[in-house]
Amino acid sequence: MTRPRLIFVLAGEPSGDVLGGRLMAALKAASGGVEFIGVGGPAMRAQGLDSLFPMEELSVMGIVEILPHARRLFARMRQTAAAIDAARPDCVITIDAPEFAHGVAKRIRDRAIVRIHYVAPQLWAWRPWRVHKLKRHFHHLLGLLPFEPAWFARHGVSCTFVGHPVIENAMMAPEKNTFRQRHGIGRDAPVVCVLLGSRKGEVGRLAAPFRDTLARLKLAHPGLVAVLPTVPNVAALVRELSADWPVRAIVVEAVADKPAALAACDVGLAASGTATLELSLAGVPLVVASRFAALTYLIAKPLMRVRFANLINLILDREVVPEFLQGNCRADILAPALSSLFGPEGARQKEAVQPALKQLGMGGRPPSERAANAVLDIIAGRA
Incomplete structure (x- = not known):
């Protein structure tokens, strides 16, 4: 009997938790069987996730604001990477929270695990040179904005436009x-x-x-x-x-x-x-x-x-x-x-x-459905 797909989902703030909850629901609907582990808040817990630790610990923004929390955040990165190593999921999906997501992805990039980042970072807005690190750490991006796939393609990064989550609201x-x-x-x-x-x-x-x-x-x-x-x-x-x-x-x-x-x-x-x-x-x-x-x-x-x-x-x-x-x-x-x-x-x-x-996708399929289909296609393509 084929085991269900095991997907590690990581969200770092409330908006990412909402995205994660919807993505989990859409993945359940689109696949024959899928199980989840990871880090999330109330929306993801409502879909059955037992969070490794409280997601709220990761909700820190800004170059200066993050400094007092750096030691704890690095410890959580190590804990998250260790949990991924132990579980050996089919796929790791990090949602927004780019600094923490990069820290985790860096620690597992040598593993044979598909790594997807949901909410392509806005490198077209600032720090575009970071695209090279993104390319090393992730196999694929899910973008919210229609111009992102073309921008990332010019830099050698695979990206699929799935639509903005507010369209679903x-x-x-x-x-x-x-x-x-x-x-x-x-x-x-x-x-x-x-x-x-x-x-x-x-x-x-x-x-x-x-x-x-x-x-x-x-x-x-x-x-x-x-x-x-x-x-x-x-x-x-x-x-x-x-x-x-x-x-x-x-x-x-x-x-x-x-x-x-x-x-x-x-x-x-x-x-x-x-x-x-x-x-x-x-x-x-x-x-x-x-x-x-x-x-x-x-x-x-x-x-x-x-x-x-x-x-x-x-x-x-x-x-x-x-x-x-x-x-x-x-x-x-x-x-x-x-x-x-x-x-x-x-x-x-x-x-x-x-x-x-x-x-941004108004009038089309729900973004969570498009994201779930993209995830399953990416996993299948690398299986």
């Missing part, structure tokens, strides 16, 4: 008033979605300027309500920092409640990242605003190779979604930009983002 979008009715928000009340990010440092840096922005915004939009979708590892901090905000603030932690929360909003104020795409797909016009640790920004800025932080702008090669970074992330700049989105400017943005969303 949009396939289950609820009706706008579901969330409003549940929370006693009037049909005509102005509602702003506030996305502070998924890491504690990011949340800490953005809470004050976002609070001050809402204080100004409510003067032009009485009855303003803020909806704050967040993730478990920063939910307590988000609740603490938003407790004294000048508007009603509703914190939404459950993943299942997030689509309804986004659909209820009129405009969005978001840290740069995947969440900005979720707002665009939900039909919510937004502004992007971020502050990075000063030293991290100082080191990273000269290495950047792109004009924009937001993927919609990047794909369209023009600023459709306004971006306010570092010194421009201020209430006196953000409030009028947000206020304009309650009017015709918001409608214009919703129309302008559509070509980019189609390029």
Whole structure:
């Protein structure tokens, strides 16, 4: 009797955990039999994963921020590589968390195990020379962006475009008033979605300027309500920092409640990242605003190779979604930009983002299904 495929799946942060959970479900549906081991969070555990250690230990971002945790992270790399050696899986799939993923892949690259990295690192944006290390460590990449396979092919790296995961979220979008009715928000009340990010440092840096922005915004939009979708590892901090905000603030932690929360909003104020795409797909016009640790920004800025932080702008090669970074992330700049989105400017943005969303896979097969089929094809090709 042929044993089921054994796949080691490793996620390092909440967004990767969601990707991993969906990929595991799609692999089960697409294959005759598959078993999983690895590291993940609640979404992957819901698919039957017994995580080697808490995924939250890996949720560290930034050149400077990672230094205090380096010893523990290296120990977890060694533990993960040892677990892979002991299990001898058919395939190792690392999801996002590129620094940790590279550390693990380096330790197992001499093994006869297929190594796939899901969420191709954005080397086209900065540090493109790292593609050579990527080529040594992984057999194949799964890309979220339509231009990535061609870029990586020019550098000798195999990459398959599977579509962006936010497309899958949009396939289950609820009706706008579901969330409003549940929370006693009037049909005509102005509602702003506030996305502070998924890491504690990011949340800490953005809470004050976002609070001050809402204080100004409510003067032009009485009855303003803020909806704050967040993730478990920063939910307590988000609740603490938003407790004294000048508007009603509703914190939404459950993943299942997030689509309804986004659909209820009129405009969005978001840290740069995947969440900005979720707002665009939900039909919510937004502004992007971020502050990075000063030293991290100082080191990273000269290495950047792109004009924009937001993927919609990047794909369209023009600023459709306004971006306010570092010194421009201020209430006196953000409030009028947000206020304009309650009017015709918001409608214009919703129309302008559509070509980019189609390029990301809107209207096609679910990205998790495409990713699962790619994984099985890659394993079969190397079996």
